[in-house]
Amino acid sequence: MELLGRIRAERSELPEALRRVADLILSNPGEAARSTIVDLAERSGTSTATITRFCRALGFGGYAELRVAIATEQGRVAQQTWETDIGQEILPDDNLERVLGVVSGNDIRLIQETAAQLDLATVEKVAAAISQAGRVLLFGVSSSAAVASEMEYRLQRIRIPTWSRSDAHSALTDAALLGERDVAIGISHSGRTREVIEVLAEAGSHGAITVAVTSHPRSPLAEVAELVLTTASRETTFRSDGFAAIHSQLLVLDVVYVSIAQRSYERTRQAFDLTLRAVTGHRLPGGDA
Template identity: 50%
Template sequence: MTDAPGATAQIGVLERIRMGASELSDAMSKVAGQVLADPEAAARATIMDLAELSGTSPGTITRFCRHLGYDGYAALRVAIATETGRASARHETGWDVNIGREIGPDDPLDRVLKQLITIDAAMLRDTMDLLDLAAVERVAAAIAAARRVDVYGVGSSAIVARELQMGFYRTGVAAWVWTEVHDALASAAILAEGDVAIAASVSGTTVEIVEMLSEAGSRGALTVALTAFPHSPIAEIADVTLVSASRQTDHRADLLAARHSQLLVADLVHIAVAQRRFPEASEALESRARAVVGHRPTPRTRNGAG
């Protein structure tokens, strides 16, 4: 049962748990029972949630994952989510995939709002569990001292990239955002040692993003991957990986929540950089505020007078 996951790829993770149940300790048997009883819930749960549900501890969960051949709970969750997703795919409609099974076409908006918040909150909690704060510290220190910072993102990840770059820019960091491969490669080619390149990609498999970050790394820049998959191609070539949470799903609500998780990491990095550049950041923010003060509405114009 301790064979690597790839060695038993023909057997699903849930079946492997069933087959090896007799080899487990009493504590790990409780974990196995909880996973088999509700695999979809296990795929959504944090390590703390699963420990509570199974009446065990996070350490037991970690040992259970390693017994199955996984590096940690995040990898096991992906495997469970992938398997349960395949099993239910034939029952899903276009609505299920694009909106989500948790939201019905006749649901009132207050229930829709609560469902979205529930999904987002779960992702954000998972991100808190997954994120390596020492890695955030390293990235923030490098950006605070960098001559130039490039931020890359395409498709939906371009939103995260733009938010990250704008946060840096507002606090006086020389940062550029690139969402098109030719422009990004041209910019990456002029980076050098001491510069930083950050690439956002939930899946970590976008070919263009991998190419952009690889070019930046070849020029000596510190390369940073912001992704939900720590063993993805983009993470493999990055010097530092910042992991956000994501479910292995095509549901629209889950994809939006994954983006929100990345935005949380982006905000944390931006604030950590601002803390390290406090005098310069304060001056930059104040200078920008003074520059646009004449274009802000007065109380009279806000009320429609004058």
């Protein structure tokens, strides 16, 4: 996971003093990389001991390692010239060319950040669990519900018994019927959606393997899940963090889906052949679509 994306994702879960350090670094990473530990402590209103705690919370041995990591990441960012439009405001009189550049650039960057931080060992575990599951339950609300529905379609297409729910009552009753060979996947950008947390907790209480898809690895949803897949998100004009996370969520689940399909290659091919033949009569001649 890229460092700044990780700091941004974990910021809200940090203690207040560490959060001030995170905010200072995120506001100007380049300056933070040039600052001494004393400078950073003074500017964040903390102490050198707090800076050291912040470094260790991120897995670094000390401040020197953190500075190198920030500087290295800033160097990579500087090489990506399209990055200059990322996160900029879209104004009412901006033309569509600029709108397209900001939106597409932001989505590209978020997908890259998600790919960089994705724990492939966890992907393997999730894919293996789903491949052997008797039932798979996907649950999300609002924009996450659309992501759950898309994953449901893909898994059903390769003969994985899957249901997605966007209603909490239906999801809770389904979760109560899951067992040890089943999988429940909760999708929530914030990781704080009460209904999603409740559904995953209910499924886990009956022995199901629980998976969280969230941008916040220290969130309450992540805490109740056995396996956590993290996504990147960044708010831009007219698109809140939740909306912006959709592409990242789809990427993560698509990697899981392809890994499952690989595990049952022949069965997947047969399923595709059967389903394509089933809808052939509904396609007009003369095209591939």
